Amino acid sequence: MTTIERPRLVGAGVDRVDGPLKVTGAAPYPNDVSLPDLVYAAPVRATIAAGRIGRIDTSAAESAPGVLAVFTHLNAPRLERVPEPMLGPPPPPLQDDRITYYGQYVAVVVAGTAEQASAAARRIEIGYEPAEPLLDMNDPRAERIENPFGTDVSRGDVAAGLADADVTIDASYTTAENTNNPLGLFATVAAWDGDALTVHDSTQWPSRARAILAKVFRVPESGVRVLAPYVGGGFGAGLRVWPHVILAALAARETGRPVKLVLTRPEMFTGVGHRPATVQRVRLGATRDGRLTAIDHESLATLSIDGDNFEPCTAGTASAYACPNVSVRDRQVRLNIPWTNSMRAPGEAQGNFALESALDELSYELGIDPLELRLRNHADSYPQLGLPWSSKALRECYAVGAARFGWSRRGAEPGSMRDGDWLVGHGMAGVSFFWLQEPCAARATVRDDGTAYVRSAVTDIGTGTYTVMTQLSAEFLGLRQDRVTFDLGDTDMPMGVVAGGSGLTAALGTAVRAACRDLVRAFLDLVRDDPGSPLAGCDIDDVTVADGRIHRKGAPELGESYTGILAAHELTELTADGESAPPRPEDVGMAPAGAFGARFVEVRVDPDLGLLRVARVVSAIDGGRILNEKLATSQIIGGTVGGIGMALFEDTVTDAGTGRIANATLGDYLVPVNADVPDMDVIFVGDPDRYNPVGVKGVGEIGLVGLSAAIANAVHHATGRRIRSLPITIDRLL
Structure with missing residues (x-):
């Protein structure tokens, strides 16, 4: 193995200061909170995807042992809806009889124990007036939203660039809905003291949660306190104030008792968001020597009926490569599905799969090595503004990653590498991920x-x-x-x-x-x-x-x-x-660079059984100044595991007739386990970033980006079969 000298920007691998508390079970997660006179809430979820509640009978639940109260749209207090431009909360629950997705909360039971609340919740009888749900992205009745984020970009003349190209690629790629599945079930404990509200919650944004709760319940923000010292994972699921948080606070205020509400795993699948599915079309044009003449990238993503998910899948494409003619466009289609929401590396995880797969296809059409094709089109400056990057070591990522992986030993032709009965494939992808810096x-x-x-x-x-x-x-x-x-x-x-x-x-x-x-x-x-x-x-x-x-x-x-x-x-x-x-690019004369990286993957494919194994992954990452090598490496490894899940396993399956999520447990929703995770090598390169005085760039999400494309590209190299739809399952390889 080639020895790579550690760059000066990498800090010492200090152990986690919170590690001892976590491994001894002493870290206080929201579910661990216990207060005097604490009671428990259990939500009731809709069993249709669209329509209205015709009748609701709560008498059996109200008379069940230990029950203190039952709330429905008929007796719940009126709450304020809080429209937010980004990552706003869903509409407050129990405000009307309208149903927009299967699993929507339609009632909540409060009882002395969690078991009593759950048992009583099952005794509520609901009669629905169902409507035909919109569940198919191609349904002509579904509302389509053009340029929902205002991020569509166009430069040059794409039509002319394609016409002038010696070689073109025109292909469609699809990615499945994925569900955030942090290890810790989301929990909320809410307690009122007059108009003062204290909430212990699984939130990734306590300050925003406080502001939202104050508006929903019409109380001063200074009287709301949100506590979240430990969260059992999030992956984006904790970015919003979800309806179960509102239910807990509502129940606590109405009963005058502290209330704990812990979601079950099936409730996590409908209650805290999921990565939207996409259908993307990519058209590339290039000269015979591999210079891009045009990039056209269009994405259609799923969106819930009332949702506002901000997830431009094509935005990264606009600045990924030096190309004179570029057009990127995002669209969304509203369906009767649970709220779509950010999941680790939102937008770029899906968009990078399409773009980097298309570039790999182009490399074979041109007869140019996939790595060389990317180097020939490297964007030395920020294409849209013509400004220098605040930092960019992507070329070094390519060089160091390729050397560590042994890319030069790769056979050029698909199917040319074997190890016994296994077909061996090598694939790679270039990656980037923006960073969102707020005050x-x-x-x-x-x-x-x-x-x-x-x-x-x-x-x-x-x-x-x-x-x-x-x-x-x-x-x-x-x-x-x-x-x-x-x-x-x-x-x-x-x-x-x-x-x-x-x-x-x-x-x-x-x-x-x-x-x-x-x-x-x-x-x-x-x-x-x-x-x-x-x-x-x-x-x-x-x-x-x-x-x-x-x-x-x-x-x-x-x-x-x-x-x-x-x-x-x-x-x-x-x-x-x-x-x-954060400063404005025009004020500092440079474009903010997110993290960059290069992913190199080796796969093994059994052509008779359709078995696919990821054998090893090399990740070379430009993350700016790395404050803690051990923790940053862990972030890249964790993201890589998530990328393997996106590529090979994860698919939130919605029943086409009812809108019910059919695999809403970890027994049915597949995620990578130890046997699916290969040897991993992580190298950090580059210099401290100039856009902030600390010199850092986030590495929490770059670790997931590019894995699905690199794996799909490696599968093509191993088998000659081009897979354009995720996840890559056995039936697609047979």
């Missing part, structure tokens, strides 16, 4: 015992936020990591950003940096006019920090400790706040 705030405190406490109202869905922010805080304050506590998951802390969109580390890290710098500046302000202090008259740029001390740059002996300054001024602690907001 964020943090607060830093140094105490008179020399310890620091830094916090923000974000959450950690397992990505390692506790750990990397502890590392950053220690670096910015010049303290040992064991002297720093980073805390999160409480909206009483400064406003936090969403744990999603691969932007948390950049946004929060920048806010933490600002808070720590302002805290050091506050210490300097204390001694600025002190003639006895070696730091008198110093500004922030005149000093550095190390070993719990602030000292003049280049003169470690001229400084003071935090504890010494606090003692001299009779203070027990000093605190400062910091904020961050």
